[in-house]
Amino acid sequence: MSGEDSDTFSLLRQSVRQFIEKEVMPVSQKIDKEDYFPLDLFRKMGKMGFLGVTIPPEYGGSGMDYTAQAIIEEELGYASASLALSYGAHSNLCLDNLYRNGSEQQKEEYVPKLARGDWIGSLALTEPGSGSDALAMRTSAEIQNGTFVLNGSKTLITNAPYSDVFLTYARTGDSYSAFVVLSEDNGFSRGKKFDKMGMRGSPTGEIFFDNVKVPESRLVGNLNGGKDIILSGLNVERVILSFIFVGLARRALELSVKYATERKQSGNYLHEFEMIQDKLAVMYTKYQTSRLMADRALNGIKEDNMNVMDAAAAIYHVAESAEYIAREAVQIHGGIGYVREGEVERLLRDAILGQIGAGTTEIRKKLIAQGLVKKYKKQGRISD
């Protein structure tokens, strides 16, 4: 995408890069080491129009499309994957989802606050007993006198320790529905914040619902329409989040080339050793194929003709490549790559999340294989 940004997108990329160089790069190591969530940067991203980039101006956003969101994710991913993850959870999983599926009243009430960064948002799907099998969730919403009463809990929720708004999925009888739950609701509470191996600084936590009463006006979409909302959002989430790892891979590659041109051993620069050249060549090729697949998937979601198989294949390849590239970056840096003063060990820890969040590698592979079989049965061949 970066090679072919239109004027508008190249201006956006420039302004995100300026913001990142000035505000994010200087603190990206501190964010990781101290595991702190830079709320001030989040608020600034709201003021600069990044948080609500896909939201029309009348609801407080910048009125751009998913390319703009992918650019922000990629550039943030280059500087601080954890900030990029929190951004994705807020701006795509919660805000954009609420805008796509919410009622007019919900859009007026919640969307501008989230777009400006006055409020922080989360998407709450995963539970202690249901991750990959999300529809095995136990959190329930019972209707009592025109009010929904929520009971249950959610875990591993990005931004939960700070969020004001939770787009929450719950069982409604044999089906599922989505609700807006506010942190100020009676009966809502937060549990622990997880101490993670990577993506430190992106706060991940538990939340509990103990007879939380939400009015019917907080039902998102139709009653029992939750499964459709989950499924319709999955491709978009996978594609947008994959750009975090395109950015991370670019950073790992860049640091590796830099180190290979600065470090000498046995009288040669590292880049003069064939085995290091081999690594750089494979890293670059994996980075480029990741970018191509992510861009193709992005065009697919923009044109609304993205199939589940190709979205899964894009994020599968991007995430696996990013982890590979970050691992090789550590190797190229030798011993210093393993210590915490440098950046590459953080990139490797952060990259691992790429194979877990937004559906695991195994689930992505399952979707790819299922898609192939379906295609073959329908067409009798495997072509585009």
Ligand SMILES: Cc1cc2nc3c(=O)[nH]c(=O)nc-3n(C[C@H](O)[C@H](O)[C@H](O)COP(=O)(O)OP(=O)(O)OC[C@H]3O[C@@H](n4cnc5c(N)ncnc54)[C@H](O)[C@@H]3O)c2cc1C
């Ligand atoms: C940092 C972080 C942030 C997150 N943010 C959010 C968030 O904002 N909102 C949210 O709702 N969730 C969030 N999650 C949860 C995330 O979506 C889940 O962790 C993920 O979907 C996997 O679920 P699980 O952890 O329960 O693993 P499980 O589903 O228990 O899987 C365990 C292992 O079994 C494999 N497996 C499971 N089922 C199958 C199968 N059918 N076939 C083959 N293999 C299988 C998995 O691939 C995995 O290797 C986050 C997680 C992390 C770590």
